[in-house]
Amino acid sequence: MAPRAPELSVASRPRAELAVGEVRLTVERFLLTANNRTYVTLGDSxxxxxxxPAPEGYGRVPAWGFAVVSESAHPDIAxxxxxxxxxxxxxxxVVSPEVVPGGFRDASPHRDRLDEYYRQYRSADTNGGEGGEPNVEASLRVLAWTVYPSSxxxxxxxxxxGAAAVVLSSASSKTALGIAERLRRFxxxxHGMTSLANVDFVRGFGVYDSVSTYDDPAGVGDPDGPVDTVFVDITRNVxxxxxxxxxxxxxxLRSVLFGGTHGGGSAAPGTLPGPxxxxxxxPERRAVLRQRIGEEAYTRELAEGQELFxxxxxxxxxxxxxVGPDAARDALSEVLAGPQAPDVVTVVRPQPS
Structure with a gap:
């Protein structure tokens, strides 16, 4: 039996007064991608x-985006x-900021067990969000800031x-495009795998050396070649x-599972040839990378890469x-229904500017 589709609704509640040390963020805009489908599908597990936190039986769907401080009871957050x-x-x-270099982490008790990656807020005062940018550029910046860190x-x-070559499924996904762009510079x-409908877009984006469709497994390479290829699956399609x-x-060399653009499941096939x-x-590997190359190098490389992407x-x-709460609900419903056109960047502004 297929899982029951989640019921989406728009709700409102009174604004709570801020306690000492708290800050109210007003959400400017956020991105909707297949990641949000994964958040909903795997929300409980x-x-x-x-x-x-939300009332019993409900969940507030996470999304990555920009926000501005509209009210502050914190001495160091303006x-x-x-x-x-x-x-x-x-x-x-409402968040409880603990100031760190480049921004703050939310020290609210209900977020204590979350990985740092999901608690940190990066300063965007000089680059990002509204900040005087045209609407389209500001929305594309949400994409770059959301996708590129993982890529x-x-x-x-x-x-x-030690890979000499990497095969990526769901090659049209924004994260896969970011990975391929960075690997090209390495x-x-x-090689990107995608559906027939997305081949032209994937080739036109210009970051893959070669592209094939899912129904052409021979396109991924020569099985008699050297042992030098890593497979990255972003579909989670067995x-x-x-x-x-x-x-x-x-x-x-390795076979890596990341994401779930074809449904967000966690299953993998049973016995397979190879690794x-x-x-x-x-988030775990991000912490390792920052320690290995240093915070300054990581920040510089991330900023440069985001601008290129x-x-x-x-x-x-x-x-x-x-724009608006009802539009946000409708956009999420479309994302949950299945893959979106690869050239579309869906950005929600929960309230008019």
Whole structure:
């Protein structure tokens, strides 16, 4: 039996007074992608409802975006300051900031057990959010700031594996595009797998060395070649994983599971040729990367990469701008229904500017 689709609703509640040390963030805009489908699908089992408490039986869906401080009872957080981080699909959010270099972490008790990645808010005062940018550019910046951190971490991780080539499924996904862009600059060959409908977009984005469709497993490479390829599955589709392993099993160094654009499930095939598919937890590897290359190098590389990715997105993608709570609900419903057009960037502004 298929799982019951979640019931989406718009609700309101009175604003609570701020306690000493708290800050109210007004949400400016956030991105909706397949990640949000994963948050909803795995909300209970993976703890995605934890960051933003809701009444019993409900969940506030997390999304990545920009917010501005509209009210502050914290001595070091000024009204008007902008930040980027994990936000609820809501008009506002109360946090308990603990100031750290480059921003703050939310020290609210209900977020204590979350990984730092989901608690940190990065200062965006000089670059991002509204900040005087045209609406389209500001919305594309939400995409770059949301997607590229994971892409950067994954690309570095693949590099440490010693891969000469990387095969990525769901090649049209924003994260996969970011990974391929970074791997290209590392000098690592990339091959993208996608649906027939998305082939032209994926090739046109210009970050893959080669592209094939899911129904052409021979396109992923020569099974008799050297053992130098890493497979990154972003679909979590057992048929896709099996097809790649049966084609390249003997030359796969590693097989990595990340994301779930074809449904967000956690299953993997049983016995397969080649290495056992292994999940990769980005926040954990992000901490390792920052320690390995240093905070300054990480911050510089991230900022440069985000700007490059923003430029690529501006050339190849279009913004679907939704405004208001009802529009947010409708946009999420569409994301939950299945894959969206790869060239569309869905950004929600929960209230008019």
């Amino acid at each position: 993976a703890g995605y409802w934890t960051p933003f 009204v008007g300051s902008r930040y980027f981080g994990l936000l609820p699909m809501s008009t506002d959010l 950067l971490v994954l690309a570095h991780e693949l590099r440490t594996f 000098g690592i060959r990339t 048929d896709v994983i099996a097809a790649v392993h049966h084609r390249l099993g003997g030359r796969l 056992t598919p292994e999940p990769l937890f980005v 923003l430029a690529l997105a501006a050339r190849s993608m279009r913004v679907d701008d939704r």
